[in-house]
Each structure stands twice: as C-alpha cells, then as structure tokens.
Amino acid sequence: xxxxxxxxxxxxxxxxxxxxxxxxxxxxxxxxxxxxxxxxxxxxxxxxxxxxxxxxxxxxxxxxxxxxxxxxxxxxxxxxxxxxxxxxxxxxxxxxxxxxxxxxxxxxxxxxxxxxxxxxxxxxxxxxxxxxxxxxxxxxxxxxxxxxxxxxxxxx
Numbered sequence: 794x795x796x797x798x799x800x801x802x803x804x805x806x807x808x809x810x811x812x813x814x815x816x817x818x819x820x821x822x823x824x825x826x827x828x829x830x831x832x833x834x835x836x837x838x839x840x841x842x843x844x845x846x847x848x849x850x851x852x853x854x855x856x857x858x859x860x861x862x863x864x865x866x867x868x869x870x871x872x873x874x875x876x877x878x879x880x881x882x883x884x885x886x887x888x889x890x891x892x893x894x895x896x897x898x899x900x901x902x903x904x905x906x907x908x909x910x911x912x913x914x915x916x917x918x919x920x921x922x923x924x925x926x927x928x929x930x931x932x933x934x935x936x937x938x939x940x941x942x943x944x945x946x947x948x949x
Contacts, residue, residue, distance in 0.1 A: 815935075825915040829908055834878065838863060839871055840912075843880060843897060843905045851884075851896045880904065 826837040835843070838861070845860050846852060854872055858865045872895060875881040880901035886892040897905060920928060 821919060822916070825919065826912055829911045829915065833904060833908070835908075839875060840905070840908060842868070842871055843875065843901060844909060846881065846895055846897050847902065847905050847909075851894045853892060853894060857895075875901070 823837050826840055830837060830840045841861055842857055845857060849856065854865065854868050857868050857872075861868065872881060872883075876883060879898055881895050882898045882901075884894045884896065886894060
C-alpha cells in the first residue's frame with residue numbers, strides 16, 4: 794500500500810463517480826448472471842461455486858473458501874444444497890476419510906457449461922465497443938484498489 798500522505802488529493806466528485814461506476818458495473822454483471830441462473834434455482838454465488846468446481850475438477854470446501862469471498866459456513870450450506878440438487882458430488886479420500894472432495898455431477902457439468910456460455914454472451918454484449926486494452930486498464934486499476942483494500946484489512 795502506498796503512503797496516503799504522498800497521494801494526490803482526489804476530488805469528492807471523482808470518488809463518487811468511481812463508487813457509482815463500480816457499483817453500476819457490479820450490478821450489471823450480477824443482474825446478468827442472476828437472470829441466467831435464477832430459472833435453474835441458482836444464485837450468482839452458487840454459480841461461482843459451481844464454476845470454480847468445473848475449473849478445478851475436484852476441490853474441497855476449504856479450497857472454495859480461499860477463492861470465493863464468502864465464509865466457510867455459508868459455503869458448507871451451499872455445498873449441501875447443491876449436492877441435494879444433484880449438481881455436486883461428494884467423495885471421501887481413502888487415505889484420509891476426514892477430507893471430502895467435491896466435483897460436479899454430469900448434470901452439474903452440463904448446466905454450468907450451458908450457463909457459462911450464456912453468461913459469456915451477455916458479457917460480450919456488455920463490453921460491445923470496449924477495447925481489450927480498455928478492459929485491461931479497468932482490470933489493472935481494480936487490482937490496485939483491491940490490493941490497497943487487502944493491505945488495509947491486513948493492518949487492522
């Protein structure tokens with residue numbers, strides 16, 4: 794994190810614009826995911842959890858807690874629900890029966906692949922007219938802000 798005393802003063806209006814822009818962007822992205830996932834009884838966080846399982850092939854609830862911005866107890870409840878929906882499958886390791894591995898069921902793979910494609914189409918429409926360079930700049934700025942946030946969280 795940089796020294797706040799060395800930072801240029803930002804106007805209140807630029808910070809408000811940043812807040813509104815980021816909030817609006819998060820809202821637009823979340824709404825798109827929700828519109829696609831809701832008919833299947835999923836919310837955007839459950840979709841993220843299932844998408845992470847697709848990318849990782851097999852993982853534990855602890856692995857998911859490291860990647861997703863939610864607490865372990867909520868992940869546990871979501872995993873139970875997604876297992877009940879036959880989208881996730883649990884498997885205990887033979888070498889250590891305490892460890893429960895999670896993977897997508899065949900139905901889960903099919904659903905998440907289809908939803909992922911539809912969400913990518915939505916995101917392509919959202920970013921129509923925005924260059925890849927502009928997206929990279931936005932991602933870079935967001936990464937710097939998030940790094941500052943993490944540094945502040947770590948120091949408190």
